[in-house]
Amino acid sequence: MSDASAPPPDSRRPRRAPRAEERKLDPERSCRRLLDAAMDEFAAKGYAGARVQDIADRAGLNKQLIAYHFGGKEGLWNALNRRWARREETFNRPDAPLDEVMARYLHLALDDPRGPRLSAWTGLTGAEPEAEREDLSDMERRKQAGEIAAELDPGAVLLLLMGAVATPAVTPQTVRSVLGMDPASSEFREFYTEQLRRIVRRLAEGGGRDGHGNGDEHEHERRNGDERGNEHERGKGHGRAGGG
Incomplete structure (x- = not known):
C-alpha cells in the first residue's frame, strides 16, 4: 500500500x-x-x-x-x-576629537538607520550569536588625555553616547515629541549635531556633589539664588497688577 x-x-x-x-x-x-x-x-x-x-x-x-x-x-x-x-x-581615528567622532557616528545613524535598529531588535529578542566584549581602550585613552573627566567611567560614558546617537534612528517619534522636529530634516541634523558636540565637550569638565567640583556647585547655587530672586520679583509684580 x-x-x-x-x-x-x-x-x-x-x-x-x-x-x-x-x-x-x-x-x-x-x-x-x-x-x-x-x-x-x-x-x-x-x-x-x-x-x-x-x-x-x-x-x-x-x-x-x-x-x-x-x-x-x-x-x-x-x-x-x-x-x-x-x-x-575610517572615521573613529585616535587623532580625531571625541566630539567629532560622535558627530560622525550620529550622521552615519541618520543616513543609514539600519545599524541602530538592528541593535535594538537584537536587544529586544535576546537572540544573537555570542557578542564580544566592547573594547573600551579608546575611551580609556581619551580619559587619560583629558577628554573625559577623571570621575567619569568610560564605559558609562560610552553607553550614554551610544544612546544619544541611536535614539533618533530607533525612536524618531521621541525626537518629534521632545523637540518638535522631524529627525530626517536638515534642521534637526544641524541642531542636534551641535548640541551633541557641546555635550561631549562638557565631559572633560569635572564637577558634581562628591567634592570634586566646588566651582560648579557654587555656580549652581548662584543660579538657584538668581531664580529665587526672579520669582520674588515676579510675585511682587503680580501683587501690584492684582491690586491696581
Missing part, C-alpha cells in the same frame, strides 16, 4: 547547489548583495526573525550561495560585524 501523504517522486525538488557560473560570476559583487540584503532583513526582523531564504530572495540570488560564501546565517552576521569594523576605522 502506497503512502498517500508522500508527494510523487517527480515533485520532490532537491536543493540546488549554486552553479559553477554563479560562483565564478563576480563573487565580490554577490557577497556584497548578500550582505546588503542581510542587513535589510536583520534590521527589519532581528537576527532570530530573519530567514536565509528571505535574504537570498532580497538579493536575487540562490540561497545556497549564502552557505557557500558565509557558511550560513551566523556567518552573514559575523561578516556584517567585520564590515562595520572596517567602516568604523
